[in-house]
Amino acid sequence: MKFCSECAHPVALVVPEGDNRPRHVCAQCATIHYENPKLVIGSLPVWESDGELKVLLCKRAIEPRAGYWTLPAGFMENRETTAEAAIRETEEEAGANIELGPLYTLLNVAYVHQVHLFYLARLRDLDYAAGIESLEVRMFSEREVPWDDLAFPTIRKTLELFFADRLKIREGGSYGFHSLDITRPMRSAGQSTDP
Numbered sequence: 069m070k071f072c073s074e075c076a077h078p079v080a081l082v083v084p085e086g087d088n089r090p091r092h093v094c095a096q097c098a099t100i101h102y103e104n105p106k107l108v109i110g111s112l113p114v115w116e117s118d119g120e121l122k123v124l125l126c127k128r129a130i131e132p133r134a135g136y137w138t139l140p141a142g143f144m145e146n147r148e149t150t151a152e153a154a155i156r157e158t159e160e161e162a163g164a165n166i167e168l169g170p171l172y173t174l175l176n177v178a179y180v181h182q183v184h185l186f187y188l189a190r191l192r193d194l195d196y197a198a199g200i201e202s203l204e205v206r207m208f209s210e211r212e213v214p215w216d217d218l219a220f221p222t223i224r225k226t227l228e229l230f231f232a233d234r235l236k237i238r239e240g241g242s243y244g245f246h247s248l249d250i251t252r253p254m255r256s257a258g259q260s261t262d263p
């Protein structure tokens with residue numbers, strides 16, 4: 069940040085009185101511009117028929133990580149709930165109509181100042197279509213998932229947990245809720261420092 073969003077005066081990075089870390093502070097109107105982590109919210113849409121389970125993934129049309137596969141997800145907007153954000157992002161990116169299930173993963177991505185949340189979801193039908201931020205949307209069984217071409221570590225982790233839980237469910241277990249920390253970006257072709 070270079071200029072105050074309240075009065076357009078240049079800001080300086082200083083530790084405000086009573087605070088313990090540097091903030092962008094306006095020398096003219098004294099506004100302290102706090103910067104806090106952002107929430108990225110998405111869903112893990114599932115379709116099951118004839119005993120075969122598939123998950124819906126979107127091929128990203130936009131940077132970062134254009135051309136790589138992701139679960140439908142995006143930044144939470146003001147005035148919406150986390151569940152509303154998950155449904156909206158799934159509709160926008162995949163044109164998919166879901167019944168939202170329980171919150172499934174919470175992943176801290178502290179190195180990019182983000183927290184990612186994914187809900188389990190059931191596809192109501194197969195009338196999905198790529199939205200403006202997607203090149204392609206399709207269903208994948210576990211063995212079809214493009215593991216080497218996933219966009220972000222939070223996507224990989226959420227899918228890994230899902231298929232591992234899936235095995236336990238056959239033995240009477242449940243999906244449960246997973247909270248974990250991602251400490252480094254994906255390592256694959258087309259290096260990116262984004263989550």
Ligand SMILES: [Zn+2]
Pocket residue numbers: 072073074075076077094095096097098099
């Ligand atoms: Zn100002």
